[in-house]
Amino acid sequence: MDTALSAAVPFWLIVLVKSGIVLLVVITTFAYSMLFERKIMAWMQLRPGPNRVGPWGLMQPAADAVKMMFKEDLTPNTADPLIYKLAPFISLVTAMGVFAVIPFAEPSGTGFFGSIGDVNAGILFVFALTSIGVYGISLAGWASGSKFPLLGSVRATAQMISYELSMTMSVIGVLILAGTTSFMGIVHAQYRVWFVVPQILGFIIYLITAVAETNRAPFDLVEAETELVGGFHTEYSGLRFGLFFIAEYLNMISVSCLATLLFLGGWNALLGLTFIPGLVWFLLKAGGFLFFYIWLRTTLPRFRYDRLMDFGWKVLLPAATFNLVLTAVVVAFWPTNG
Amino acid sequence: MRKNLFNVGALFNGFRTTFSYFFYKKPTIEYPSVTKQHAPRFHGLHELRRYADGKERCIGCELCAIACPANAITVIGAENTPDDRRSPGERYAARYEIDELRCIFCGLCEEACPTDAIVLTPRFEMADYRRGAFIYAKDRLLVAPGEGVGTAPDERPNGIPADLGLVSQQKSTVDITAGYEATARGKYLKDHRRGLAG
Numbered sequence: 012m013d014t015a016l017s018a019a020v021p022f023w024l025i026v027l028v029k030s031g032i033v034l035l036v037v038i039t040t041f042a043y044s045m046l047f048e049r050k051i052m053a054w055m056q057l058r059p060g061p062n063r064v065g066p067w068g069l070m071q072p073a074a075d076a077v078k079m080m081f082k083e084d085l086t087p088n089t090a091d092p093l094i095y096k097l098a099p100f101i102s103l104v105t106a107m108g109v110f111a112v113i114p115f116a117e118p119s120g121t122g123f124f125g126s127i128g129d130v131n132a133g134i135l136f137v138f139a140l141t142s143i144g145v146y147g148i149s150l151a152g153w154a155s156g157s158k159f160p161l162l163g164s165v166r167a168t169a170q171m172i173s174y175e176l177s178m179t180m181s182v183i184g185v186l187i188l189a190g191t192t193s194f195m196g197i198v199h200a201q202y203r204v205w206f207v208v209p210q211i212l213g214f215i216i217y218l219i220t221a222v223a224e225t226n227r228a229p230f231d232l233v234e235a236e237t238e239l240v241g242g243f244h245t246e247y248s249g250l251r252f253g254l255f256f257i258a259e260y261l262n263m264i265s266v267s268c269l270a271t272l273l274f275l276g277g278w279n280a281l282l283g284l285t286f287i288p289g290l291v292w293f294l295l296k297a298g299g300f301l302f303f304y305i306w307l308r309t310t311l312p313r314f315r316y317d318r319l320m321d322f323g324w325k326v327l328l329p330a331a332t333f334n335l336v337l338t339a340v341v342v343a344f345w346p347t348n349g
Numbered sequence: 350m351r352k353n354l355f356n357v358g359a360l361f362n363g364f365r366t367t368f369s370y371f372f373y374k375k376p377t378i379e380y381p382s383v384t385k386q387h388a389p390r391f392h393g394l395h396e397l398r399r400y401a402d403g404k405e406r407c408i409g410c411e412l413c414a415i416a417c418p419a420n421a422i423t424v425i426g427a428e429n430t431p432d433d434r435r436s437p438g439e440r441y442a443a444r445y446e447i448d449e450l451r452c453i454f455c456g457l458c459e460e461a462c463p464t465d466a467i468v469l470t471p472r473f474e475m476a477d478y479r480r481g482a483f484i485y486a487k488d489r490l491l492v493a494p495g496e497g498v499g500t501a502p503d504e505r506p507n508g509i510p511a512d513l514g515l516v517s518q519q520k521s522t523v524d525i526t527a528g529y530e531a532t533a534r535g536k537y538l539k540d541h542r543r544g545l546a547g
Contacts, residue, residue, distance in 0.1 A: 057376060057377075
């Protein structure tokens with residue numbers, strides 16, 4: 012049926028429909044991951060959490076969205092108006108673009124289901140996009156024309172550069188083992204053993220750096236309320252603030268998806284439980300990462316800035332380098348590796 | 350710094366604590382739908398009580414106003430006349446006002462009251478939008494005839510029982526319907542009465 016359909020329907024239409032579906036699903040996931048986070052944080056802090064809007068607070072995201080839309084959109088007099096208005100879109104577009112190459116399940120037939128596009132350099136595409144995403148935050152802080160956002164954006168730039176290095180290094184180990192940069196190929200290479208086993212050090216480094224990359228607690232120095240009011244988004248309000256918010260959560264989701272794909276075998280079933288569909292496995296694993304993120308936020312206090320830098324350059328980078336060299340050496344001299 | 354960074358045991362402890370709290374029963378009382386049960390001697394909104402025969406207990410003596418540390422009470426007494434007898438004594442309170450915004454709910458007024466007229470009830474929901482609404486006069490303080498002969502402050506149970514029942518649910522230990530003379534103060538006043546009208 013797939014072949015017949017793909018012959019009848021032009022390629023661009025298929026991609027368009029798939030993009031639409033992924034966009035809807037991802038935005039809904041964002042809305043509910045926000046509720047998910049508030050609920051879990053509340054329960055870990057002995058509070059009931061949002062429970063007034065709809066049963067168990069399930070309509071809370073809708074209420075928040077309406078509130079966000081009707082708030083006033085302010086631009087400070089000192090701001091650079093064009094860049095100030097552009098910055099949230101840079102953040103959002105790069106955060107959303109990542110989902111164009113993330114495969115969610117085994118492709119069926121001609122590849123209708125798996126992902127929007129199976130790029131053979133998917134992981135490079137993702138890293139390129141997240142690098143551009145830094146611009147959203149730095150430009151927002153720069154263009155706001157006030158001091159706290161500027162400090163936040165300076166921190167963002169320094170933090171992102173420091174931790175992106177270790178993150179990329181930790182992922183290269185996986186790429187060496189898989190021998191490909193395509194997500195499909197990486198997941199297929201984990202059919203027997205998930206990369207979390209041989210790459211446990213890389214996995215831990217990835218987990219830590221991913222939190223730093225998404226500017227989440229305990230690495231949320233970019234928006235440290237206690238020091239910087241709201242950090243880079245201090246001056247933003249209404250829908251533009253909402254865009255930053257969406258971008259942050261989308262980054263969180265995409266980083267969870269990446270961790271699932273790179274280290275936890277993507278949609279490969281655990282313990283041979285193949286009767287559960289691959290998509291469900293994927294969502295379970297990515298959801299587990301989201302939970303871990305929130306758990307982390309409730310547990311650990313924010314890093315001090317100098318310690319953040321120390322940790323990134325003096326601990327994570329050497330560890331990632333060691334992991335990379337070790338993996339390369341083992342792969343090169345492994346007897347069964349032709 | 351190095352020591353802190355690699356203290357994995359402490360990290361593990363932290364994660365375990367937050368995760369165990371995740372499953373705890375939440376102590377939140379969801380107030381508008383669920384009301385907290387107060388201690389039996391909880392100090393809330395005042396009320397002016399009556400005797401079982403409908404007469405006001407307050408004799409307009411102003412002892413509560415003098416005892417009040419916040420100067421929240423204003424009493425203006427007036428003489429009872431034979432054809433308009435409001436209280437068993439000579440005088441009654443023509444005006445009795447409590448400014449609940451000044452009141453600190455200490456209960457000294459009910460301790461000072463010789464006739465157990467002013468009593469603090471467990472009611473606490475007094476919120477209003479206007480300041481003037483917090484000045485409670487006799488129209489809101491005085492209970493309707495036939496009501497308000499409940500437990501006198503001295504007869505409430507001491508301490509906080511396990512089930513934290515409301516005062517209105519507590520049973521009085523004395524026969525309060527017997528009237529003024531049956532109370533300890535009533536007996537005392539009756540024995541030491543000097544020239545008070547019957």
